[in-house]
Amino acid sequence: MRLSTVILPDRRWSEGGRETWQRAEELGFHTAYTYDHLSWRTFRDGPWFGAVPTLTAAATVTSRMRLGTLVTSPNFRHPVTLAKELISLDDISGGRLTLGIGAGGSGFDATALLKDGQEPWTPRERADRFAEFVPLLDRLLTQDVVSYEGEHYSASEVRNIPGCVQRPRLPFAVAATGPRGLRLAARHGQAWVTTGDPKLFETGTPEESRAAVAGQIQRLGKACAEIDRDPADLHKIMLTGFTPDRPLDSFDAFVDFAGSHAELGIDEIVVHWPIADSVFAADLAVFEKIATDGLAQLS
Secondary structure, eight states: OOOEEEOOOOGGGGTTTHHHHHHHHHHSSSEEEEEOOOOGGGTTTTTTHHHHHHHHHHHHSSSEEEEEEEEEEETTTOOHHHHHHHHHHHTTTTTOEEEOOOOOOOOHHHHOOOOOOOOOOOOHHHHHHHHHHHHHHHHHHHHEEEEESSOOEEEEEEEOOOSSSSSOOOOOEEEEOHHHHHHHHHHOOOOEOOOOOOOGTOOOOOHHHHHHHHHHHHHHHHHHTTTOOOGGGGGGHHHHHSSSTTSSSSSHHHHHHHHHHHHHOOHHHEEEEEOOTTTOOOOOHHHHHHHTTTTTGOO
């Protein structure tokens, strides 16, 4: 089991941003991720910085901890320009980058670039784009020269030399629960990401949530079987904060949560760095004890 954190990009680098990323490494987190959004929900009217510059800065003040996005999506990204940024960031970090990637939702990211009167993509359209986005990005990160003409994206003799530090490319952590997304995770992912079943967040129980995650893992296994891939080779990440559980309420609550999800097959748990007066408020002392001692209780 690995323990990682998400540090939202809501603080100026000179006003606590730098210190938070450095403290995450000191606490021993496996990976520190950040959200790749233009803004996000209740944070929309407050400070919010870009994911790639934030991770680049974090790469220069850390040396051991992995870094990543949870998650990047096609909502405002193009695979050609994204690939160039990822190769650069993988180089700056010394090969410590993981790309969390998903189809994207229907929030602000999905509408910020629309013209007046233009309709946002439907769930099917987002899935269609995602199905084209991921394989093209895979090619762009593994081949020196790529040309491609698809329904949604194109690339004309795009050069990406020297490529990623990590070979054959940096790892993808694919967020998915539907059949098409799970097939993409099985084929292109080095990891799979879930936040549980969103329908259970407010009215479900922890037991129902664990059953839903178990079902997702079972369907992921079937998607792997379709291409003769061993599902054990696919890392399984649980991003907390969106299930009925409250693993940061206490040290024991976290240990119970981590143990029950390890039994399901989850091998990385991601907790949000506490943000006061927000949906991610938590006691920092409890959070730090979880970071340093939580997984030891599972052995």
